[in-house]
Amino acid sequence: MSLISCYAAQSATAALSPYKIERRKLGENDIQISIEFCGVCHTDIHFAKNEWGQTHYPVVPGHEIVGIVAALGTNVQKLKIGQRVAAGYIAGSCQICSSCKAGLEQYCLQGFTAIFNSPANDLGGFTYGGYSKSIVIDKNFVLLAPTGLDPAGMAPLLCAGLTTYSPLKHWGVKPGMTVGIIGLGGLGHLAVKLSHAMGAKTVMITTSKGKAADASRLGADEVLISTDVAAMKAMENQFDFLLNTIPSPHDYNHYMGLLKVDSTMCIVGSIGPTSELNTEALVYKRRSISGSFAGGIREAQEMLYFCAKHQIVSDIEIIKMDQINEAFQRIQKNDVKYRFVIDMRSLS
Numbered sequence: 001m002s003l004i005s006c007y008a009a010q011s012a013t014a015a016l017s018p019y020k021i022e023r024r025k026l027g028e029n030d031i032q033i034s035i036e037f038c039g040v041c042h043t044d045i046h047f048a049k050n051e052w053g054q055t056h057y058p059v060v061p062g063h064e065i066v067g068i069v070a071a072l073g074t075n076v077q078k079l080k081i082g083q084r085v086a087a088g089y090i091a092g093s094c095q096i097c098s099s100c101k102a103g104l105e106q107y108c109l110q111g112f113t114a115i116f117n118s119p120a121n122d123l124g125g126f127t128y129g130g131y132s133k134s135i136v137i138d139k140n141f142v143l144l145a146p147t148g149l150d151p152a153g154m155a156p157l158l159c160a161g162l163t164t165y166s167p168l169k170h171w172g173v174k175p176g177m178t179v180g181i182i183g184l185g186g187l188g189h190l191a192v193k194l195s196h197a198m199g200a201k202t203v204m205i206t207t208s209k210g211k212a213a214d215a216s217r218l219g220a221d222e223v224l225i226s227t228d229v230a231a232m233k234a235m236e237n238q239f240d241f242l243l244n245t246i247p248s249p250h251d252y253n254h255y256m257g258l259l260k261v262d263s264t265m266c267i268v269g270s271i272g273p274t275s276e277l278n279t280e281a282l283v284y285k286r287r288s289i290s291g292s293f294a295g296g297i298r299e300a301q302e303m304l305y306f307c308a309k310h311q312i313v314s315d316i317e318i319i320k321m322d323q324i325n326e327a328f329q330r331i332q333k334n335d336v337k338y339r340f341v342i343d344m345r346s347l348s
């Protein structure tokens with residue numbers, strides 16, 4: 001069993017540092033991927049710093065993976081060694097419950113296995129993610145990388161792209177609708193591109209005036225500065241759907257008045273307790289507040305082909321593995337345009 005280079009956090013207060021792990025032996029249904037690129041999602045920071053109270057140390061984050069097939073289990077027919085593939089947050093599920101049968105592995109009734117920090121038969125007892133040279137994944141959770149997309153720019157599609165594509169599809173975003181994307185970060189910038197490609201009038205709702213020009217370039221028809229009380233008031237009752245990517249607890253009531261009668265705001269950013277919800281905005285206009293998590297495997301493949309068709313990739317800043325702690329700090333300071341992607345070939 002060979003040792004594999006990676007970066008891990010050893011505690012909630014420690015910086016990420018070089019570490020060696022062992023991957024599980026290649027099973028008959030497994031694929032070993034030599035990782036080329038891994039995106040840096042805000043969720044990686046939440047876990048590295050145990051902000052959601054669920055972290056098992058050492059933790060190796062990383063769940064926006066693009067790489068090359070390095071080895072195949074004896075039962076894997078659909079892929080060839082040397083082919084480019086991709087993997088995201090969901091790396092296992094029971095495959096037999098009603099959710100899994102419906103292609104909603106992320107809502108598996110037995111609990112899904114995440115690509116990192118999930119109890120598993122892997123050596124060490126937990127899965128280790130994509131901030132590493134290579135990974136072993138069940139063939140049912142490996143995606144084909146479409147040709148014609150830059151592999152580094154494709155990596156963030158695996159989480160940020162899927163997490164926003166899934167609710168946009170679920171709530172039937174299409175021409176004629178007005179959609180608001182709240183928060184122009186990793187998730188938000190891809191959500192704007194996707195909503196625009198689905199034909200909706202897309203409004204970027206941001207706290208950052210300085211991002212307005214970028215929002216327009218990414219495909220936003222309008223920009224709404226959420227701290228501008230008069231502008232927010234003027235947009236009341238205008239939206240068919242809101243997608244909220246803000247990473248920390250905040251006052252949801254601030255946005256609910258933007259929705260039309262019967263419309264929904266879907267939360268994909270902050271996960272956990274929040275301030276008291278004022279139900280007035282819900283009750284008086286039959287509005288809904290909902291949530292959405294990642295996406296299913298079939299849907300992930302569909303999303304990659306949709307992005308290939310519309311030439312959608314992430315706007316990225318490529319970093320070397322040893323720049324990860326600086327990247328974490330910059331994400332926390334809202335200083336990234338709009339996703340860091342680690343070139344994993346920089347790790348020896």
Ligand SMILES: NC(=O)c1ccc[n+]([C@@H]2O[C@H](COP(=O)([O-])OP(=O)(O)OC[C@H]3O[C@@H](n4cnc5c(N)ncnc54)[C@H](OP(=O)(O)O)[C@@H]3O)[C@@H](O)[C@H]2O)c1
Nearest residue numbers: 042043163183184185186187206207208247268269293294
């Ligand atoms: N549900 C899921 O399956 C899922 C999947 C992936 C990630 N996530 C979560 O989604 C969240 C966003 O991830 P990300 O990678 O896109 O993060 P990100 O790159 O840091 O972007 C978040 C954006 O939210 C806005 N924002 C930040 N703090 C804010 C505040 N206090 N009030 C208002 N707006 C604020 C900023 O945009 P502006 O400057 O435009 O205001 C920022 O760029 C994270 O919490 C992550 O864990 C959830």
Ligand SMILES: [Zn+2]
Nearest residue numbers: 094097100108
């Ligand atoms: Zn299941």
Ligand SMILES: [Zn+2]
Nearest residue numbers: 041043159160
């Ligand atoms: Zn993510």
